[in-house]
Amino acid sequence: MKLTKSIKVVLVAISASSLVLAGTTTGNAAPKKALKSIRIAAVVKGLDNPFFIGIKEGIEETAKNYGVFANVQAAPGLNDDIGQANKLDSLAGQNYDCYIVIPISSNNLSQAVGKITKKKKTVINIDSPIDSASLAAAGGKVTSFAGTDNFAAGKAGGAKMVAAIGAGKKIGLIAGLAGNVTSNARIDGFKAGAAGATFVGPVNADWDTTKALDAANAMITANKDLAGFFAANDQMAQGVGKALKAAGLKIPVYGVDGIADALAEVKAGSITATISQYPYVMGKMGVEACIIAAQGGKVPASTITPYYIIDSSNISAALENKSTRGYFPNQTPPGAYNDPYTALIKK
């Protein structure tokens, strides 16, 4: 009697666990999924920078257009690298098909990505690249990267500034968070493009407007012959603009990103130009890449997202509102750009 009872228990256990297993295993290649069943999670850097709000907009609006589900989370602050890793960990354990990540530092999300890869889910990296060595060490795999060529963007800015102020002048450089890959690429690119100029700095202002204002003040005081400023992002360029206004100096200042506030200042004249990135397009590409992967298609390994120099000559076009969800200018570039993902999506 007892033997048959225990056999029954074992049989029930086996069938129960096989049912559970059948429900949870996914094949090696994700089977083709219907658009409305695709779930995407994204972790961006802090939402205290409008650039990442632009990415959030791009992800959410594109997700709505395709009918997929997207949950966009942000790190608690622009420099909370551990907090961001915790966030991605929390999402990694949930039922998402695809993860869009923008790491605060080049290493901080590698372990969490490793966990996601182990669960055979897709990871799309946008804007700031994850370091490949630490990714490999954690067993992580990124299916696709879409980001701006920051070096090229900086270089274009450098060339334009030298064309505007003349050769051999002194330019002040304001950099972002110390050691940040994006900041370094932009500054190095600017220096390469501004051939023949001499430079003051770069001084780190941590992507912060007030710190950039202080740094610019110090530079202006110490260098009476400054002919221009380059800040590695718009929020810092705004700080520099304020410092120039206070000092009564009328020299060009360039920023990077193309956020709404900076565009307003370009129109008003306190910032000369911004090398605009298109976070909306990055977010859009992230979602599209996720959809392609979930549908079993082949995702392009890496895509360069567009940048455009916006100054007084094309500011009006940039300020046009193209959003369906409120005022969001400068979402897409004024000219054509290459989006290799759209064609690959099966409706």
Next chain:
Amino acid sequence: MKKRGNNSDALAKASASDSNLISNLQVKFKDPFFWSDWLVVVAFAVVIGFFGLIAPAEFLTLWNLNNILVAASIPTIIVVGQTFTVLTAGIDLSVSSTMTFGAVSFGLAFTNGWSLWKCCLISIVAGAFVGLLNGLIIAKRKINDFIVTLGMLSVASGAALVLSDGKPRQIISESLSTLAINDKFNIPYLMMVAFVIVLIGHFTLFHTKFGTHVLATGGDPDAARAMGISIVKVKIAVYVISGALAGVAGILAISRIGSAEPAANTAILLNSVAAVVLGGVSLFGGRGSIFGPFIATLLLQSLLNGLTVIGVAAYYQYLSIGLVVILSASLVRTEK
């Protein structure tokens, strides 16, 4: 001569002790300090229950609970150190920078080929050194803890940037990765390290002479001095402990994010102070425990995790955390 009681006496005694029990409980519930000890446990249970009810399939999984423990490990270590300083009626505002300084020292040693153990030691020694500076200035020069550690926040942060030349150093180490990623019996190794520190802290505080001296220094410094306790030595010791533990936290941070980052992480500092208050430690010193702030740290991390899991937008997360901290702190009596 022992008087022999009779039945009615025994019955009377029994009912008396029953009502004693009830009146004991009543006295306990009315005692604000009882609530400051147990509130954090109740709040923690409420948070877990709340998210468990809303999203059991996402929140109450082993994987997710594992995530909470991992996320809570580094703040726990910092909070133990912070508890020691707050118990002496002080505070250590430099913990996040000290952690960064320790991590950067580790990074420097590591990229110069030192063995892993030596690098870990360097981080702890670097942290302890910052703590020593804090303690010496506070105790010997009698300058306010708040001001000194606030200044040290910038000093240690700057020193980290100088040492690292502003560049993060990648630390790729098999053992550290194993520490950060793996678990045993579903408890992550990181939390095991943190919990051992909690136990050591608890033992030190409540079962050693030093611990009693710490409580006395915070609770009644004049009486402590009268008893012959060297306030100076105790103060220095607690800041060294706080700094050394920040150094340990730095090692765990490196294992978690794979590099020695010179940028300071202020969230850790704010959360440690919040957890200390939530955990029932009096900001005026002399009253508290180690387990209280530990549970409070778990509470804060569970809250953050739960809000992420149910998809609450980031802005509302800041609001919620702040509200919970203020609410709980206002229910905890901190006056003497």
